[in-house]
Amino acid sequence: MAEFRANAGTVTRMQKALLEWYESSRRDLPWRRSRDPYAIWVSEIMLQQTRVAVVVERYQAFMARFPTVAALAHASEQDVLALWSGLGYYRRARMLHKAAQVIVADRGGLMPETAAELRRLPGIGGYTSAAIASIAHGEPVAVVDGNVERVLCRLAGWDASGGKGGTDLRNRIEAMAARLLDPERPGDFNQAVMELGATVCLPRNPQCLVCPVSASCKTRGEHKTAPRPRIATREVAHALSVRTPRAMNGGDPEVLLEQRPDVASVMPGLWELPALRDGAGEADDFRMTVRHAIMQVNYIVRIHDVREEDLTAQTVAGGERRWVSLPEAGTMALTGLARKVLRRAHLLPASNPDSEASEAGVLASP
Numbered sequence: 002m003a004e005f006r007a008n009a010g011t012v013t014r015m016q017k018a019l020l021e022w023y024e025s026s027r028r029d030l031p032w033r034r035s036r037d038p039y040a041i042w043v044s045e046i047m048l049q050q051t052r053v054a055v056v057v058e059r060y061q062a063f064m065a066r067f068p069t070v071a072a073l074a075h076a077s078e079q080d081v082l083a084l085w086s087g088l089g090y091y092r093r094a095r096m097l098h099k100a101a102q103v104i105v106a107d108r109g110g111l112m113p114e115t116a117a118e119l120r121r122l123p124g125i126g127g128y129t130s131a132a133i134a135s136i137a138h139g140e141p142v143a144v145v146d147g148n149v150e151r152v153l154c155r156l157a158g159w160d161a162s163g164g165k166g167g168t169d170l171r172n173r174i175e176a177m178a179a180r181l182l183d184p185e186r187p188g189d190f191n192q193a194v195m196e197l198g199a200t201v202c203l204p205r206n207p208q209c210l211v212c213p214v215s216a217s218c219k220t221r222g223e224h225k226t227a228p229r230p231r232i233a234t235r236e237v238a239h240a241l242s243v244r245t246p247r248a249m250n251g252g253d254p255e256v257l258l259e260q261r262p263d264v265a266s267v268m269p270g271l272w273e274l275p276a277l278r279d280g281a282g283e284a285d286d287f288r289m290t291v292r293h294a295i296m297q298v299n300y301i302v303r304i305h306d307v308r309e310e311d312l313t314a315q316t317v318a319g320g321e322r323r324w325v326s327l328p329e330a331g332t333m334a335l336t337g338l339a340r341k342v343l344r345r346a347h348l349l350p351a352s353n354p355d356s357e358a359s360e361a362g363v364l365a366s367p
Contacts, residue, residue, distance in 0.1 A: 005153075005173065005176075005177045005180070007180075007217070012180065015181060015214050015217055016183040019193040019194065019197065019213055020183065020186060020189060020190060020193055021213070022193065024189075027196055028053070028200070030044075030053065030057065031060060031061055031064075032044035032060060033192070036137050037137070038114070038133050038137035038138070039069065039070050039112060040064060041137050042097075042112070042129070042133050043060065043063060043064065044056070044060055045129050045132050046096075046124070047059065047063070047088060047093075049090070049129075051089065053199070055088065059084070063084045067081075067084070070101050070104050070110050071101075071105055071110045073098060073101040074098075074101040074104065074105040074106075076098070078098055078270065081094050081097075081098045082095075083335075086271070086333075086337065087335075087337035087341075089337065091268050091270075091271065093124065097124060099124065100122040100123045100125065103122060103123065114137075114138045114140075115134055115138070115140060116134040116135075116140060117130075119134060127145070128144060128145060128146050131143060131191070135188040135191050136191065139187060139188060141187045143175070143178035143181075143182045143187075144194070144195065145178050146198075148194070148195050148197075148202075149174075149178060149194050149195060149198060151198050152194055152197055152198045152202045153177050153178060153181075154170075155207070155218055155221075155222075156177075156214065157173075157177060158219030159174075197213070197214075207222045230297050232297055232298070233298045233299070234301065235298055235299075235300055236303070237276065237301075237302055237303070238276070238281070238302070238304070239273070239275065239276055239277060239305075239338075239342070240315060241256070242257040242306070243255065243257075243348065252326075253327055253328055254326070254327055255325055255326050256274075256325055256343065256348060257275060257312065258272040258274065258322070258325050258330065258333070258335075258339070259272065259274070259318075259319055259320050259322045260273075260321045260323075261336075262320050268336055271334050271335065272325075272333050272334060272335050272336070273336045273338065274304075275312070275316040275318075275319070276317045276319060277303075277305060277307075277316055277317070278314075278317055281307075281315040281316070282303065282307075282315070283305075286306045286307065287304075287305055287306075288306050289304045289342070290302065290303055290304070291304065291341060293341065295338075300338075302338065302342075327343075330343065330348075331350070
């Protein structure tokens with residue numbers, strides 16, 4: 002594997018070309034209008050494994066509810082998860098919440114300013130710490146994420162397909178990122194390389210004709226990429242049970258929700274619709290079918306209406322159950338699937354279709 006070699010003049014030209022392209026072509030995203038390290042931190046955590054189009058709406062709602070580190074630290078975990086519902090990878094939200102509490106308890110609400118200090122916080126690794134420190138504070142540290150890795154490997158002509166290269170390749174990428182970094186504008190430069198990977202130097206069908214650094218690229222689109230991960234398909238069924246309590250005299254209907262246990266569970270603490278027993282559910286109570294992705298699994302989910310008196314016989318008990326009014330349900334930490342079903346059943350307000358994410362943060366199939 003050949004070393005990346007570029008003289009100072011070539012590096013300067015690449016820096017200039019990337020920054021000029023970024024200034025003219027970057028997407029107008031809400032977190033780019035701020036140098037507040039907290040706002041940048043929230044956006045970077047949300048953007049991990051999640052499409053930008055999905056994050057935009059959720060980020061704005063999250064920041065409106067928790068505008069400061071202190072506001073986030075003093076919130077309950079259920080409130081935080083409720084705002085995170087549908088973004089997927091809920092451990093990110095829990096670690097964000099935990100780190101905010103550490104910042105308030107140990108640092109008086111002031112976030113660390115250097116990448117090294119930021120890495121000591123729960124849930125913040127090398128990439129996130131470098132992004133926050135360079136964008137918010139101008140620290141000259143290079144950011145390396147999946148997009149940056151792809152851009153740099155293509156520029157240098159390194160084969161990263163199928164996991165080739167290992168630690169040696171990773172070290173080369175980090176050294177190349179540090180070499181190319183513009184020390185005068187590290188935050189903008191890091192964002193420029195990430196933006197290039199997200200919008201031009203795509204995993205498949207890269208747009209080489211509009212790439213600002215194509216003249217310095219060893220591959221210009223002729224680059225091996227790792228095969229797409231296999232997506233499994235599974236079929237499951239859930240119960241939708243809605244009632245209007247007599248005591249409420251026609252008040253808000255209630256839906257039965259079940260909370261996932263805190264241990265031995267994916268997405269612990271979130272609320273979902275009860276699972277149907279095998280063989281339960283008749284044709285005349287069938288409500289809808291939805292598709293939903295979780296990690297690398299596409300679920301085909303059958304939803305059946307189940308009467309209150311039939312719940313014990315037709316559903317599998319998996320956690321605490323509660324009858325919840327529909328207005329309250331809309332504020333709870335629901336799984337993305339539960340929120341999607343309730344919206345499609347017109348029991349919760351409809352959302353922007355592009356914001357209806359799967360639990361993995363990937364836009365689910367309609």
